[in-house]
Amino acid sequence: MLWGACKFNDEITRLPIAGNRDVATKVVNGQTVTDTVYQTIPDFKTVNQYGDSIKSVNLDDNIYVADFFFTTCPSICPVMHRNMLKVYEEFKDMPDLKIVSYTIDPKHDSVAVLKKYADKLGIEGNRWWFLQGKKEDIYKLSSNYLVTFPVEDAKEKFIHDGFFILIDKQKRIRGQYDGTQPDSVQKLINDIKILKAEPEQK
Amino acid sequence: MKWKVIGFLALFVAALIACQNDEDLEFARYYSGGMVIYQSKCQNCHGSDGKGLAALIPPLTNQSRLKANKSSLACLVKYGSKTAINPAAKTFGGEMPATDLPDVDIAKVLTYVTNSFGNKMGTINTEQVEKNLKDCK
Numbered sequence: 001m002l003w004g005a006c007k008f009n010d011e012i013t014r015l016p017i018a019g020n021r022d023v024a025t026k027v028v029n030g031q032t033v034t035d036t037v038y039q040t041i042p043d044f045k046t047v048n049q050y051g052d053s054i055k056s057v058n059l060d061d062n063i064y065v066a067d068f069f070f071t072t073c074p075s076i077c078p079v080m081h082r083n084m085l086k087v088y089e090e091f092k093d094m095p096d097l098k099i100v101s102y103t104i105d106p107k108h109d110s111v112a113v114l115k116k117y118a119d120k121l122g123i124e125g126n127r128w129w130f131l132q133g134k135k136e137d138i139y140k141l142s143s144n145y146l147v148t149f150p151v152e153d154a155k156e157k158f159i160h161d162g163f164f165i166l167i168d169k170q171k172r173i174r175g176q177y178d179g180t181q182p183d184s185v186q187k188l189i190n191d192i193k194i195l196k197a198e199p200e201q202k
Numbered sequence: 203m204k205w206k207v208i209g210f211l212a213l214f215v216a217a218l219i220a221c222q223n224d225e226d227l228e229f230a231r232y233y234s235g236g237m238v239i240y241q242s243k244c245q246n247c248h249g250s251d252g253k254g255l256a257a258l259i260p261p262l263t264n265q266s267r268l269k270a271n272k273s274s275l276a277c278l279v280k281y282g283s284k285t286a287i288n289p290a291a292k293t294f295g296g297e298m299p300a301t302d303l304p305d306v307d308i309a310k311v312l313t314y315v316t317n318s319f320g321n322k323m324g325t326i327n328t329e330q331v332e333k334n335l336k337d338c339k
Contacts, residue, residue, distance in 0.1 A: 074299055078247045078255050085256070120257040120296075 015166075015195050018173040019146060040171040041066075044141050046102070046133035049114040054100075054131055056171070063195060064098040065188065066165045067179055068142055068150065070105035071117045076162045080179035081121060084164065088128055090189050096169075097192065099128040104139065104150045104158050106132045146173060164188055169201050229313070229325045236314025239307050244315075252319030260294045263319040272323070275316075276331045277338035279308050305331045 019039030026033055043056045069077045091097045103109035114130040143149055150160040166175040175191050178184040195201055247259045254261040282300035309331040316323035
């Protein structure tokens with residue numbers, strides 16, 4: 001009976017793990033164990049809209065959703081953040097879920113500009129961070145999230161894609177969603193609930 | 203005599219219907235054209251429901267405001283805005299970009315906006331837009 005319960009537990013729905021993977025062999029308790037090593041989000045150094053230094057360690061023990069944007073974006077960003085607001089509202093009571101939006105225009109998007117943007121979007125507290133870092137670092141980081149490397153453009157300023165990326169507590173990529181499509185964002189909301197139910201994410 | 207009166211009345215009614223149809227037709231033409239322009243030029247920011255985005259992007263759902271500013275709407279669409287739309291509320295401080303739309307398209311999109319999202323203000327035609335654009339500040 002107990003065994004049955006355990007087995008049942010093991011059959012829960014899990015989200016796939018995206019990105020490159022590697023195999024590592026290590027010795028545990030005198031035995032050689034081979035395990036899969038998944039791609040994870042590397043360390044980064046940024047400042048949030050309150051001027052606090054935010055590194056990847058500040059996201060430990062959190063499931064989080066990341067995106068790349070800039071405050072003067074004339075094209076897809078308003079659509080993305082209109083949709084991200086839905087995610088923000090949906091998980092207001094989930095203490096271990098965060099949203100991070102990295103600006104790809106750190107020259108214009110200072111801490112003060114990001115704070116103003118957050119205020120106008122109605123964002124309070126530390127659930128949704130707007131992060132500014134060194135441009136080269138952020139651009140490089142974007143490839144770790146498997147999104148398109150931003151391209152600078154005279155008319156649109158920066159061309160980038162509007163993906164929302166779901167990261168688990170082990171900093172692995174668990175899903176990518178088109179942030180401009182309401183259906184896709186609804187799938188993200190559903191997937192966060194599935195992810196949260198995985199035993200490793202408690 | 204009786205038939206003359208009836209004939210005249212019938213003619214009068216027919217003319218009235220034809221007239222109305224012309225007006226309706228003009229409205230339908232502007233409105234449907236405006237919808238396509240709205241989707242490609244305005245919707246990203248102002249939203250498919252015209253509600254804008256929190257305090258960042260103003261909504262287009264307030265008919266009394268649209269009415270009060272009716273004559274300057276064309277200027278806003280053509281030249282954009284660099285200042286807060288509503289300084290008193292300290293919101294909407296961002297810029298609205300200018301567009302490169304011809305007058306006829308400005309008229310179409312304004313007809314769409316002022317007759318969607320709960321608004322009902324009738325046709326804004328090209329002549330009106332041309333006239334309003336002469337008075338832009």
